[in-house]
Amino acid sequence: MSVRFSRTRARAGLTAEELAFISERRASDAQITLLVPSAPARDARRRELARAGIGMGVEVSTPISWICELWEVFGDGTHPITSLEREFLIARIFSERTSADLAPLTDTAGTVHLIARMACDLSAYILEDTAPTSNSLECIRSLMEEYTRLLGELDSIEPAAAAGILSTSFARELPARARVIVLRDVTEFPAYLVSLLAAVAAHGDVCILIDKEQEPLIAHLRPAFLGADPEVRIEIDDALIETAAISSAQTGEETPLTFFEVAGPHARDAAYARAIADMMDAEDAQQMRIAVVSTGPGALFEALAPRLAALGIASRARIVAAFSETSVGRHLAALTDLASRMEDFDRGIASASEWWPAPELSDWLRSPLSGALADAACRFDKRIRSKRALDPERVLRDLQGVQSRTRSARDRLASTNPWSGVPTICADVFRRITEGRYISALRAIAEVARALPSSAMGTADGRIRALLEQTMATRAADALDMAAGDLGVNQTVAATVLTGLTVELSVSASSAVDTRYRGQALFVTPAEAALLEPGSVRGVFFADVDQSSYPLSCEEGPLASIAERLDRTVVALEPVARLRDEFGRVSDLVDRVVLARVTHDAQGQDRYPAAIWTELALSRSAAGGALSEIGEGDIVGDLDPHAGSGMRSERVSCLDPQHLSPQAVRYLVPLQRAPDEPRSSLVPRRLSASQIETYAACPLCWFISQRIRPQHLDAGFTNMEKGNFVHDVMHLFHQQLIDLGERRVRPENLARSLEVLSGVLERVRADHARGSTSSSGALIAHSKIEELEIDELEAQIANVVRFEADVLAPFAPRWLEYSFDALGVTYAAWPLGGRIDRVDSDAQGRAVIIDYKHRANAGQFGLTDPTIPDGHGVAAAVDPRWLPEHTQTLIYAQACRRALGLDVRAALYLATKGAPQMRGAASEELCEQEPHDGRIPGMKQGFPGPEGSLTFDQLLDRVETAVELRLAELRAGDIRAAPKPRPSCGFNHPFGFDRREA
Template identity: 25%
Template sequence: MLRRGAGAGGAGAPPPSHRLLPGGGDPVSARGGPGQRGGPLPARHHLRRRPVRGRVLARAAGMPGAPCRRHAPGRAGLPPLHLRRSARPRRVRVAPRRVGGGRARVRGRRGPGAFAVPPSFRYGERAHRRGPRPDGQRRPAPGPGLRARARLRAELPPRAHMVPGGGRGPRRGLRRGAVALQARAPGSPSGRRPHGPGTGRLLLSARGPLRESDGRADAPRASPRPHVGCAGSREEGSAETARGWGTMGGRNTYEEGTGVRESVTELYATIEKAHGAAKRAAAVGEAASLGTARATPTTLVAELWELWGDGRALVSRAQRELLVGTALRRQEALVASAGTSELLARFFARYGSALARCGEDASLTERECAVLRVGADYRAALGEAALVEADEAAFLLAEAARTGEVRLPSVVAADPVDAGPGMAALLRQCGCADAAGGEPFAVGGLPAETELSVLLAAGPAAAPALVLDELRRARGEGAATALVCGPDVRSLYDLLAPSLVADGAGCDLRCAVPWGETLVGRAWTAVGRLGSSARPAAAATDFAYNALSGMDGAGARRLNGALRGDRLADGAAAVALLRAASPTFAVFERLQRAFSASGDAAGRTAIAADLQALAQAVREARGLAPVERSRELASVAAVAELAEAAWSLGVPLADAGALLASRQVSVNARAAGRDGVRVEFAELDRLASLLPKSYDAVILADTTDAAFPAAQTRTALDGLARKLGLPTPADALERQRRRFRAGKDAACHHLALVVTQRTAEGEEAYPAFLLKEFAEAVADDARAAARAAGNADEAAAWDECDEDAFGLPVPLLRGVRRLGEDDLPASVGAAFAPVAERVSLRTVRRGRLDRLHLVRFLRTADEEGRAVVVLSPSALELYVGCPYAWFLERRVGADAPDEEFGPLEKGSFAHSVLARFYDEAARRGIARLDDACAATWEPLFEATFDGVAAEQAALEPGSGRLVALTEAEGLELARLRSQLRESLHRQARFAPSFAVRAHEHIIAAEDGVDYAGVRVNGRVDRIDVDEAAGRFAVIDYKGSAGAEYAAAMGDDAEAPPLPKRIQGLVYAQALRPTLAGLHCAGALYLAYRARTDKDMVAGAADAAVFGEEPFVGRSSVVPMNFDAYLDAVEALVTERVRRLYAGDIAPDPRFSGICSYCPAVGCERRLA
């Protein structure tokens, strides 16, 4: 069971040295547990704790509910107390109680149930014990209220001035964002006055000022609802002057005649927008803005729950997904996947309070009932962990306020609130019943003093150049700040940032990146694949080329070649190579193992140390841009956040590891500029955080319907919510309208809209509906203004539309800038510079070597002072088939270096088995196979096959070895055994008068055997001889021998055609002078995988010898003298070889089959 405060340094939390800040900072928590919300605390909150001595009974001075557990900057709700001592939290023990309890017992020791309470609760007792103050003034006696908080004066002292919170000295103890009023004593220009009777500070609260004398809060008099003056203000001011204005810094409203101010909380869509509004109000310097809190619904609930909660902590997103995933795995009706867990987590977060109070309905399906049961299990887990959903906490606060136990601040919704039922109830109690914004929202027209530019791009490739041109134009007109928003802003930043930085502008990038796409995520995934893949080369190579591996390019290439060229290199071998070559691999390996299902129970200290080492590796990685470094540090912080969430809940780290792939990493990076000009690139979601008139120029880089979709996405959970009567999310159309208007209104001087006419796939693009609504609003305003000015022609012009520009009004397109296919050179390249000059380049023709003499780069032999090219019969056959295919395969070497379990390796294995079998049969006196003696040679074949298979693993990598590594490959090897056994039975019936004479007969270049003008160098698979007739036949083993291997010479042909396959004919002609006294009877290809007798043999065979052979088809029979046939074919080959000596390597395939294996996939002859 999780103890309260575990995430904030309480029981069960790791020591401070085991935590990481987001971005790899000091060892402080990146995101706290249940007792720590809203981001990391300052370092002093973790590293400067001091024990609390003794026992103190703390009572919230006149306020029901438990005291706040922690004072953190930027909280919403009641204004903070001014504390004379530091607000560092102590570990105290408070008995749990519900909202509305009266007292809380505080024990001064650590332990179960402890959470942080500021030491100011003990101010009265400590001050009394310390004796008189150094200035001689008497310290206030500790009354009942002094143990709860510092006493403040009731009257507003004369000559009061604001003192922002934070810092040290006389203002020490104020939270950042708090504002106290300090009186200037007469004769004290600095405002620092002695503490004593008649002096003090006044802190403004929702219940009125607190008196220092008795600690009671005066009830405020009835006052009208305060006016909100800062929301949506367009007055400009420096945000740098707003230090001390956080979420809680703001404005109170005076009640006439009372001298009392009532606090107001303004709700914004995002915390960033709330902070921006506070900074703008502080920069304006309105005195009436004192006390107005600016928050989001989430931070409002968090602050109020800290003040009035029952001791439970608000659950974080990571904790929610972990607990929902655990509950999901305990049932079988729903798929327990990461996607289902994330979907249910969002559903429970929105409807937490309502689901806890509704039961299963008879109309619900089985799966819908399963969702409710998972929700019940999830709520039970929350209770065990002392956690609560924010929506449930909001509902409890609303109920307590309805019964009078809690007084809530006044709330005004500056932005519409799309909240769950609990939050809606809380806002109603805060006097903000219309927070959802029920009225229809209009996009509106063009803001005053804003210039509109429409940029028409022919396609996505042209859009960046238009954006860059618009940025430079705006800068030339004095724009100092610019915002570029788009759906793919990362690519836009990568393209434009170098040019902008070169121009002297600074560039910011704010976007979200999937964790799996970061360098940390890819390296993490690659390490995990090493142990789950039979071929780890791909995973190891991915890690080696990762910038975080610490390996250079040469080392990564060596490792890649070593692993891809050796099929026997398993995961253990790859791991050993990476451990030796990469300084960070061991860190990734330990972390991946700790977060995997099969990982060992690694300690927190070790994991935290590895995360620190990983963050340091990111900082030291070479070649990373600042944006990339910021992204990777955030990725490490995401891992640390999930680890702390898992530790705080006591769930296995494997559950946290399963959530990593779905995490989004926020990137917020800056590139420095020279001239003070800044360009921010952000995603479209950033529009919700914009204040009016916040940028000089705003560019919406995509205004098509793909960027601003109007379709409402519905899921099965939305149907369940409707059945249960729960409020559904806000309409997508309204959300898009508000985003578009926020971006439009954020521009002070320049607004540019990019409209793409074609998609990346070449399909027609369509403008967003918002663009048309905006154009209609602009046209209506311009038409009305023209009519008011009496300009009828101008008013009529706005009625005309340009159908070629998506039907936009013609006057709106007067200054339009277009970029199409004719302007392509200006839209590509790193600099996006216009064309300066044109350079004519020499036309390069495929297959022609203009600067290379081919023969000089081939192996040659000297023949009477003449260089003769040395080729194997297979290479000669490839060149005759297509010179360009020969050049790529044999000279360029375009084949992949991978060692495979494919046809080439199977062919080499079959050659070895057949050669060794016939050699062993000859030694045993078996001159020729016969079915009658099959009982003798079949065991010999089995033993030979097993022997060759056993030797494969010991062969060198790249030698053509065949090793089965998987069950499927083992089945293929068994099938090959069966095919070879079948083939031997057929060979026993083929050409009964011939017997095997030789196997793997070598013809070396030194033997001086020439053919068609080249020196032959090769190895003949097998030579069969008919001793009685004085004939021989060349046999070449093939897996299959189709029609392309046949001589294809008709009976009435006057001259033989050049066969498609000539390898066997080259061997036959080369052996004629070697085998004296024997005449060649055939050059045959024997298919050892043939399924029938007629498919086993093909090639060129003498009709007088093999004319009646059942295994030889008619297309393979040569109806002429075979020696003359060999001479005629050599003459035809000689004509092709002359092109080789001339350097001709042009694509010229003789038949389509040769293109099937050619590496030139883009060859025009192949495509034709």
């Protein structure tokens, strides 16, 4: 008795010699077992044996199924555990241990999956190992001990352990049904399978049929069998080759190959579809079938089926979807993770930044499986993202509100409406997930998927997608029910290991208009293509033959390392040999093969061909292997599934960047009806001083920020919100001082003022935390770091109050947050709106304009007399368009002169960050002459300057004249970027007018 390696000319199907060999063995033995690598291969071999008339007496099975079948007959009554049950039990063990117990391992789904694979192949060997180990191995051994104990409680056993017990039993006495074992195309041999086959070979026969490309296995399997049983006899023969008649297909003629390269991903789908259509034979249209081979046939089917249908070609595929690849799986995982983070926040062990703004809920609402509608998702998302003053309870109430409103609206629909019978479960599902009721959540999703109209998940394949989601939700619920009932695993724990759960559907696509087809495209994996029957397809199209689709890497990591340490490594055929084998089998089926790949990705990076492409290109170059290339020049054909059929295409010329057409200019400046004027009298809409300043600095920035108005998706914790906080505090602080009879902060009342400030800070901080503020954005901390930043900000404001005690002694705040919207003021012949932070006045009727800026450096707001020549002897005032960098306070100073009749003497900016400072423009009498003289600290020069001639009043008039010139350019449609962009331009320019680089 022995292990015999029989070389064969095996290709796609069983050869006549192999059938004769199996028939001879069946005649001499009561039963033969033929082991094949997969269930599809099992079904294919059974059909071949049945057609040959030798199906009876030959049991075809996979290695793991064979072990389980033997255990059912010769075992001790325990049942072999399945892969899903194994994952559930390992997850249960992890959930019952603390992080300290698991160290140095971590409780993640990836670790659970890794330990489950170790339990499958190595649990018995790990427990038998007595050599010194590391902390990691000790933890793994502890997990294996607990796992084995649980298996005993459940009357279960690992198939690997069952194989070990059977090996011991068969070494003493071999049953008749295990006497003759033939293996074909089995290219992976775990240690337990080698041990069992060696035990069979001691008293029976084990024959491994080896194809030419599989021969490297012999060198690895020989020592593996001898290690399992040193007395086993190893034989290698060529009997099946020597007796084979050389057919016409084996005369050395090679199948013609065509290499097809597409220059970019945008042309991929259209180019592939045309290439497949070119393989069709017009004379044999109805019977013509082309196999389209891909490592991801489902995704390729979705991409190519519409284009093939437009070309008169039907498509068929078997979609295999894992739980994590379906909408059900993705949303369940996302909502579970969100519920966990929200729970941590409620328990005080996580900050709000861990869960807000909960985009998972908006994604869930957008999904048809939630029963809600996309517009409700958009409104919910905007409401959540625009407020940081939310807690999980408030968010869940909003989610419940969406569900209630949607249900009410759906109840009012007519019974004929396809959405009338669709349940709305968006809030119910998330609540059940937070409660750990995953089974009921999944069953609710399945109910929605069953009731959805076909258009809800796609116009062409919506019913198929809905059926896939319904099947997956039902199967996942059944799996969790089994885990909770039979295995005692908590639903929340079991839900984390559903990743490997799969469902499959057979799908087809064809034209809804034309039922006459040129043929059919069959989308399959390389392994499935190798099982196709000879003559079933006329050509093979290999798609995406690149390194990413066909890698040559072998598994490395903890599992492989431990298996090597235990001398229990899996003997497997190398990836490159497997590729050669599969390709050879598929090539033998047909008389035409096309290998296609995309040469570059969307970023222009090279995508390298697979090793099989390179090998075949070199070997077939002498035989004239053709190479076809196609580019991305046909834009319409690449984007339209119908390749532009019946479509009129035009080439248009675009305007230069940063230019508007005459038709668009009229919409650049919105108009409004003039107050107290006839309805036909229209004037431009009011501009605020900040808008005027933005346009004067950079017209493009104004256009982007004011007319396109890009906005941040989430409410932030930035300088804008901090500035809002400062404005609110300073406004309320000075208002309370006035209410208390104090005109302003003075050295004499500084202590009292700081007490008032303390109460104001507490009130404003509470208002912002609730989100109840009139500012455009509240300052709300979501983490400890942000809380400390607010503390620092409050200290900075206290410094500002101390600073105010010694500046502008005659002046006191009179108007706070003063609005110009209702005054009807015009500035530079344009209606002026907006508000100024503060206007201070003295007893003589003089006024000072003050604007708060939460900046650390006030030097940028300084302004010198433009009539003073620079180092080159040129004065800035020579240019009639000259404007200072910051004009906001100057504009409002002129407006206060005009509307309120004030004698404005200064237009200042108060920097509140760091050391407080005042800078801007002021009349000469307000500039500091001696330190601490009660004027404006740090401002040594005013208007007019020592060598200048421009007074402060003339400065205001000069700025207004220049602004009028700029606004005239705005009316004309000038939105070009500033010649010298400022640093802030970087936030606006990338939004438009810069052409995208190819």
